[in-house]
Amino acid sequence: MSQSVDDLVKSNADYQAGFISNIESDTIPPGLDESVVRFISAKKGEPDWLTEWRLQAYTKWRKMTAPEWAHVHFPAVDFEAISYYSAPKDMSDGPKSLAEVDPELLRTYEKLGIPLHEQEALAGVIQSRPNVAVDAVFDSVSIATTFKDKLAEAGVVFCPISEAVHSHPELVQKYLGSVVPQSDNFYAALNSAVFSDGSFVYIPKGVRCPMELSTYFRINERNTGQFERTLIIADEGSHVSYLEGCTAPMRDENQLHAAVVELVALGDAQIKYSTVQNWYPGDENGKGGIYNFVTKRGVCAGARSKISWTQVETGSAITWKYPSVVLRGDHSVGEFYSVALTNNRQQADTGTKMIHMGKDTRSTIISKGISTGHSENSYRGLVRISPSASGARNFTQCDSLLIGDTCGAHTFPYIENSNTKAIVEHEATTSKVSEDQLFACQQRGIDPEKAVSMIVNGFCKEVFKELPMEFAVEAGKLLEVSLEGAVG
């Protein structure tokens, strides 16, 4: 790298969500065995069938070994040193009205710009997300879900999964584990045993959900893992757009986030799931940070259904996730738009799987990886066309942008095609922010940090335009903050 770019190294920007909230919590001692699983189930007052389900998952988990194939390196997680349940003290009996929630807790969400007060949200006082229904999950518990009444009018069910188990048991029983079975992988099995909370969404037939739904996860308590479980069911002809946001405080030790998200789209339904992930990434020496090992999968169960995953991942020490779509219904569509940025010592091994099974299915994958610092950023994708999937079409574009020469950018696209009447196109390019481009911007008065940010934003444009507007603005800013200190 030339002198001028080297000179641009600045100190790391403050991770703005790095504050720790002083909340008293109910945390069980670390370690995992059957009794912990039963404890969690009992705490939530779950019916027997669910307790059994968890125990089955636990038994399967015990027989599995942690996978090691990803292009990421980390010291083995000590599963006995993690506490599997933590909830703010006065919340452990379930969500209450906002007036009764610990004000410190509310302040946490205010600092993050998450609107929990409906009036303020409607008035757009908290500017980032007006008019969005929010389910706030703090450590393992759902704190509040807004706009429930308005949604109820449309017949939309949006509540914590712990509540849905009691209010809509038939739906939960039918669909939980139907997209990501317990035995799917090591972390999914773990999650199935110890999941604490998450969101449940059901959109009835023909309904366009009147507002965007969002869940905001916050890991606060130390030495805990976050194991949320989300289940979204879009009945025939319905539409829903769902946003997921996450942050965690800066801590020296690593914390594990092993979530499972299942999406089910019936005939003619559409689900759009957007994530802006900003978990604490660890400091510049790679100390601390979240391990983000997530299993996200959607099934286009009905004909002409559509599932889109859009993600901007800038956080986590380690990101290991492949939001996938199983295209079962004829003419169904799967989309994956992703920007993954790694800096300092972060590692990401992320991508998607598009499994084509029905006829005339389509999938589009646009992945943009940006790596800098000493990070490693890998795209791993699978496009599988099964013998029954005639007329399948896939287009994949994965581009990597490298900044500096101590980082790595890798692409591992697997294409498995067993139906010759399918068309698969894959392209990948790797490039860097060129010195000439930087100089041209500077000569026009644009300072170097802004120049890199503009160029990187331009690089990510195709993905950003798929994000719901609120998220797009946040994503752009997040990218700028995460890039600081990267040019050099």
Add this chain to the structure above:
Amino acid sequence: MSLLSVKNVTAKVAEQNILKGLNLEVNAGEVHAIMGPNGSGKSTLANILAGKPGYEVTSGSVEFEGQDISDWEPHERAHAGIFLAFQYPVEIPGVSNMEFLKASLDANAFANKREQTNAAQFIKHARALAESLDLNPDFLKRGVNEGFSGGEKKRNEILQLLLLQPRLAVLDETDSGLDIDALQVVAEGVNRFRNKDNGVVLITHYQRLLDYIVPDYVHVLADGKIVQSGDKSLALELEKKGYAWLT
């Protein structure tokens, strides 16, 4: 008043000494043409004025409006009012021309404690400038120089010149690769720009451009130094006799 004062500058790039004692004085209201054979150091001069990384001034001084700018970063020189029209403008896909121009304008305004231009006015102004330079205003939506022909890229440089209104414009072989029509459009733009308060350093290989942009002074740069200076008639002499005549 003195805009640019280059005194006895020696400069190197990639460990090669290119400028070997160059002197140049440009006052407000003047247009100076710099001509010379290939390898004489014309682009090096342009790049050291703009502060391009990799180019090192080893002795002598470069002053802009009486201030020593040798330590100034490229964007700081831009804020002060130095503009370089590139010989080979780069493409920046994904960043629209509009976005780029606005960012540049805003950055310069901010640095000089001026008010930012209102977006709607800016767009109107940019479109008008585009049309005056024979550029389809829709190009503003495309990536910077993305898919532009050589002539379009050069006209885009002049558009930026007219938008930013710098104090000193250094045009590095802006005429290279242009046909007669494009040349006339570019020249008209530069002539529109020049006034009694700003200055232009016009680096060119061929005399042809100087028929359209009439210089006040012509300098010949050879082997890293200015070997001859004169008025516009010097350019015609060079055209007839070639560069070998001087050295």
Add this chain to the structure above:
Amino acid sequence: MAHLDLELASKPEPPRWLSDNSDQFHEAVNLALNSKVHRERWKYTKTQPILDMLEAPAVLPNWHTLPAGVVLREITQDLQDPPLQYQVDDAPEASSALCYHNKLTLIEASGNPTQPLVIEHRGHSAPIVLKLAANTHLELHEIYTDNVDQHQTLWIELGPGSSLNHARNSFVQAKHWQFLRATLARNASYALHNHSCGAQLRRQDIQILCNEPGASATLISASQVGIGQHLDQQITLEHRAAHTSSEQVFHNIVEDKAKVTFNGRIHIHQHCPKVAATLQNRNLAMGDNATINTKPELEIYTDDVTCAHGATVGQLDPHHVFYCASRGIPLAEARALLAQAFLNTATTGPLAQQALGEFGIPQSDNADV
């Protein structure tokens, strides 16, 4: 020691010139054969059938007249300077081949031989090491004549400034495993023209290492995979120095019930700026029930590089087919014509005409067209 799933059927001595300690070598080979990385490379094709092939004795290739400047000898005894330097992990199957054959053919070339070096394999060949001295320019033809199950391992070392134009026409109808590893020194250049068809199972392992600045490699491959046949191509291109370049074009035509696996890995090491690497893998499916697995990989540790890869799996463009039909060309012929064009663009080099013949593509009489 990890559980060993794959084992060499017997435990022959490794060649003396390679290693004194036979146990260590065996252990290293077995470990490499069972490693996760290695198994990943054999995900779609079983390793055991290949290893089983290694036991059969080698048959002497037909060495056509050696051109001037090319010297050949067989190595069986101890050598001061072992002719091969490499890591077992990089080529575990080829390492086991060395054990079974316990001899290798060392070919050294220098100067500017005016004739090509022709190696005509007639079955399993003992491993061959080809070394080009600095500034040597050689053309190499590899052809195969007997339709028997066979394997060959070829190790190439290109000295500084040397160049090798390598044409390989593999048309035997049997089980065929070909291992090729080329290391390129400063300013060396390597071109491979790889044509294949006809094998019931063909596995081509190609490893190219651009070790020093100025090295460049071009791999152009056209393969026709017939009904029920299986082709597995595993390519690794390592850029270990700055200012190296590579270009790869792989076109595969896949007939009914055939299976093609392509893995093209480009690995750019740290501190290797100004590397340019491109890879294009196009797969044309001609029949129903074909399986095509492709994985072009990029592993990049330096930013100042340009890399691009593309992979497509598809059928003949119906617009092209219709265009031919509208000009009076019947459907079957139109399809054949377009398929031929697809293969034709990747059929290059000194043995191109012969390859076109095998592919069933009529050759033009007019060489200028």
